[in-house]
Every structure is written in structure tokens, then in C-alpha cells.
Amino acid sequence: MNAVIPLHVEAAGGCSTAPVLKERGQREVFCGLTGIVWLHRKIQDAFFLVVGSRTCAHLVQSAAGVMIFAEPRFATAIIDERDLAGLADAQDELDRVVTRLLERRSDIRTLFLVGSCPSEVIKLDLSRAAQRLSTRFAPQVRVLNYSGSGIETTFTQGEDACLASLVPGLPVPAATAPAQLVVVGALADVVEDQFTRLFAQIGLPAVQFLPARRSDAMPAVGPNTRYLLAQPFLADTARALENRGARRIAAPFPLGVEGTLGWLTAAAAAFGIGAEAVQAATAAPRARAEAALTRHRAALSGQRIFFFPDSQLEIPLARFLARELGMQLTEVGTPYLHREHLSEELALLPSGTVLSEGQDLEKQLDRCRAQQPDIVVCGLGLANPLEAEGLTTKWAIELVFSPIHGFEQAADLAELFARPLRRRALLQAGLA
Numbered sequence: 001m002n003a004v005i006p007l008h009v010e011a012a013g014g015c016s017t018a019p020v021l022k023e024r025g026q027r028e029v030f031c032g033l034t035g036i037v038w039l040h041r042k043i044q045d046a047f048f049l050v051v052g053s054r055t056c057a058h059l060v061q062s063a064a065g066v067m068i069f070a071e072p073r074f075a076t077a078i079i080d081e082r083d084l085a086g087l088a089d090a091q092d093e094l095d096r097v098v099t100r101l102l103e104r105r106s107d108i109r110t111l112f113l114v115g116s117c118p119s120e121v122i123k124l125d126l127s128r129a130a131q132r133l134s135t136r137f138a139p140q141v142r143v144l145n146y147s148g149s150g151i152e153t154t155f156t157q158g159e160d161a162c163l164a165s166l167v168p169g170l171p172v173p174a175a176t177a178p179a180q181l182v183v184v185g186a187l188a189d190v191v192e193d194q195f196t197r198l199f200a201q202i203g204l205p206a207v208q209f210l211p212a213r214r215s216d217a218m219p220a221v222g223p224n225t226r227y228l229l230a231q232p233f234l235a236d237t238a239r240a241l242e243n244r245g246a247r248r249i250a251a252p253f254p255l256g257v258e259g260t261l262g263w264l265t266a267a268a269a270a271f272g273i274g275a276e277a278v279q280a281a282t283a284a285p286r287a288r289a290e291a292a293l294t295r296h297r298a299a300l301s302g303q304r305i306f307f308f309p310d311s312q313l314e315i316p317l318a319r320f321l322a323r324e325l326g327m328q329l330t331e332v333g334t335p336y337l338h339r340e341h342l343s344e345e346l347a348l349l350p351s352g353t354v355l356s357e358g359q360d361l362e363k364q365l366d367r368c369r370a371q372q373p374d375i376v377v378c379g380l381g382l383a384n385p386l387e388a389e390g391l392t393t394k395w396a397i398e399l400v401f402s403p404i405h406g407f408e409q410a411a412d413l414a415e416l417f418a419r420p421l422r423r424r425a426l427l428q429a430g431l432a
């Protein structure tokens with residue numbers, strides 16, 4: 001394993017100033033509706049009503065897999081031919097659908113109207129609908145809107161748009177309230193509970209999370225809020241929080257031992273707590289994670305990995321795989337490179353890493369084939385054709401659906417990359 005290097009040592013190194021290949025061409029990504037799959041599990045009294053077509057309904061349903069709910073918390077209001085032809089008043093129809101839904105479901109506290117390509121094509125003003133319906137159903141239900149449209153987006157932007165839509169309605173803390181830490185980004189409940197315990201042991205007992213599990217538990221945000229991003233794809237949410245006066249704590253992302261330690265250390269430092277306290281509070285989970293990673297290092301070290309741009313998690317993942325597991329990065333593609341939010345990550349990436357932003361699919365496929373990496377991280381649409389060509393793949397979307405943050409999940413994250421390589425080795429052994 002590469003030694004865990006204190007962040008300040010490499011602050012100006014790695015790929016901080018590395019050139020980035022920028023591509024704008026055909027792309028192969030899921031749209032932002034996909035975020036509903038993990039967000040509806042996270043905010044337990046919310047409902048996501050996609051205003052879209054049958055295609056949108058199929059996408060959400062199939063992304064959600066075969067989950068059967070007695071009381072599902074997402075649905076699609078189908079825009080049909082009459083709406084598209086302008087024969088029906090789509091606003092009236094939407095009011096009827098929402099009224100019927102809220103009459104049946106008294107457990108809903110936040111209703112998200114989620115825009116799609118079809119709702120944007122017919123220019124259905126969902127913010128007007130959300131305001132009107134919010135007034136009508138307040139204070140029982142708050143109605144918000146955001147776009148999950150696939151035009152010019154990638155799938156994790158759905159979460160960004162959803163969280164950004166929550167910000168204007170968050171409570172405002174009293175001017176005299178003490179400084180407050182808010183962790184921003186949907187985390188699996190088990191991970192959130194682990195971080196809550198770790199923060200308390202470090203000396204930060206009142207950390208809040210955005211999104212919260214319930215609508216009435218969302219954090220207050222104002223000038224005395226310091227926020228810590230848990231996900232690297234929250235540019236709009238960060239902007240909305242800063243418009244309220246909140247200030248971001250610059251940190252790497254909590255993937256792997258090094259990223260998690262750096263993330264906690266940065267949060268502690270923002271509240272005047274030294275690195276020694278973090279080291280002491282995290283000693284046991286760090287030791288467990290490092291021991292658990294050892295068994296994956298043998299399988300992953302030296303393996304060459306290629307990232308197609310998909311989840312926006314690519315750069316923190318590449319940093320973890322290269323530095324803690326010894327993998328070799330052939331190309332790290334990401335849909336958008338937010339230099340400010342990723343500054344600590346870029347500094348930690350091995351110098352000389354090939355970075356690309358955006359996509360020109362055919363050109364990138366050619367580069368990937370020329371490299372013949374041991375494993376390719378890509379979207380579902382590319383995985384099957386690449387497997388047919390003999391390349392081993394990992395679905396990027398699985399990395400967003402799985403609990404991968406924090407010390408306790410570091411080995412599970414490594415396992416997500418080790419498993420396809422093991423499978424390939426078994427298949428090759430069987431064929432030999």
C-alpha cells in the first residue's frame with residue numbers, strides 16, 4: 001500500500017495543474033431521473049412524481065430493479081399525445097394527479113415534481129405548478145420541483161438538482177446560533193450513522209445531514225453553517241448553500257481510508273479540533289479498514305483501469321484505487337471536472353494521470369481499445385459491447401447505489417473492483 005501522506009505535503013502536486021482533455025461529442029450516460037432510485041429511499045416521507053413519458057417511467061422502474069413496494073414513493077405522471085398536441089391543459093391535469101395522490105397518501109410530507117425531456121419539450125412550467133400546489137397543500141405537504149431531464153446532464157446531477165431545490169426552504173438558524181457542520185450528499189443510512197458516531201468521538205456532536213431522512217429534520221443553513229460535501233457532484237447545491245452564506249470546507253471525499261481521514265480531519269480543523277484528536281478517534285476503524293484492504297491489494301495492485309465519464313465519482317475513486325490499492329490509471333474520464341471541489345483530490349492523483357472531461361464516445365472507445373486495460377468503469381450501455389470485445393467492465397452506476405463511503409466500507413468498495421477481475425480469471429482458467 002502507498003503510505004497515507006498528510007494532505008499538506010502534496011498540496012501543489014499530483015494532477016493539480018495537469019492538462020485535461022476536453023471533449024464535446026456523442027455521450028453515453030443515464031439521465032438525472034436515475035437519482036430517484038436512491039433519493040426515495042433516503043428521504044423517507046418524500047414522493048417523487050416524474051412528469052414525463054412512458055420511456056421515463058420505464059427508466060425509473062428498471063433502474064429501481066424489481067423492488068416491490070406496498071406504498072411506492074415514486075411514480076410517473078404520463079404526458080400523453082393530447083398534452084403534447086396542446087389539447088389538454090397540462091397544469092390542470094397535473095393538479096388533478098397531485099390532488100388524487102395526496103388524498104390517498106397522507107404520509108407524504110415533501111412532493112418533488114421531477115421534470116423530464118418531454119415536460120421540457122412542451123415547456124410545462126413545473127416551478128409554477130410547485131408554487132401553486134405548495135400553497136394549496138401547506139403546511140402538510142411542501143411541493144418542490146427540479147429537472148431530471150437527460151438533455152445535457154449526467155445521472156448524478158439528478159441528486160444535485162433535487163438537493164438544490166430543497167435549499168431555499170431550509171430553516172434559517174438564529175444569528176446567535178453556534179457554528180454548525182452540515183454534511184451534504186445522500187449517504188446510505190448505515191454510513192450516516194457511522195459518521196455521526198465518528199464526528200461525536202472527534203468532538204463534533206451535533207452534525208446534521210442534507211438530505212435528512214425526514215422532511216421535518218432538514219438542517220438549518222445560514223452564515224454560521226460550514227458544509228462538507230460527501231459527494232463530488234453537487235455543484236448547484238453548493239452554490240445554493242453559499243447563496244445562503246454557508247461556507248464549504250475544502251476536503252478530499254470520504255472514499256477509502258485516506259480520503260475518509262482527510263475528510264474528517266478537514267471538518268475537525270474547521271471547528272478548531274486538531275488532527276491528533278481525529279487520529280485517536282479513528283484509530284480502530286482505520287486499522288480495521290487497512291487490514292481489510294490488504295487482501296484486495298494482492299488482486300488489484302498493478303491492474304490497469306480505464307474510467308469512462310459517468311458518475312462524477314471517477315476522480316476520488318481513481319485516487320483511492322491508485323494510492324491505496326496500487327492500481328494503474330490509464331485514463332480517468334469524468335463528465336464535469338469541478339476544479340474547486342476536486343482540488344484536494346487532484347493534488348493526490350499520481351502525476352501524469354491522463355484526465356478527460358466530457359465525452360466524444362468513438363474517440364474514447366478507440367483510446368480504451370488501444371490501452372487494453374484490465375478493467376473498464378463505464379455506463380450500462382457500454383458494458384455489454386465492451387465485454388463482448390473481451391474487456392472486463394464495472395458498472396459505474398453500481399458505485400452510486402452501493403454504500404461505499406467511510407472506513408467500514410473501504411474494503412467493500414475495493415471488492416466492487418476485485419470481483420469482476422476474479423470472475424474473468426475464473427473464466428479464463430475454465431477455458432484453459
Ligand code: SF4
Nearest residue numbers: 031056059116117150
Ligand atoms: Fe425521460 Fe429524457 Fe430521461 Fe429519456 S432521457 S428517460 S426521455 S428524462
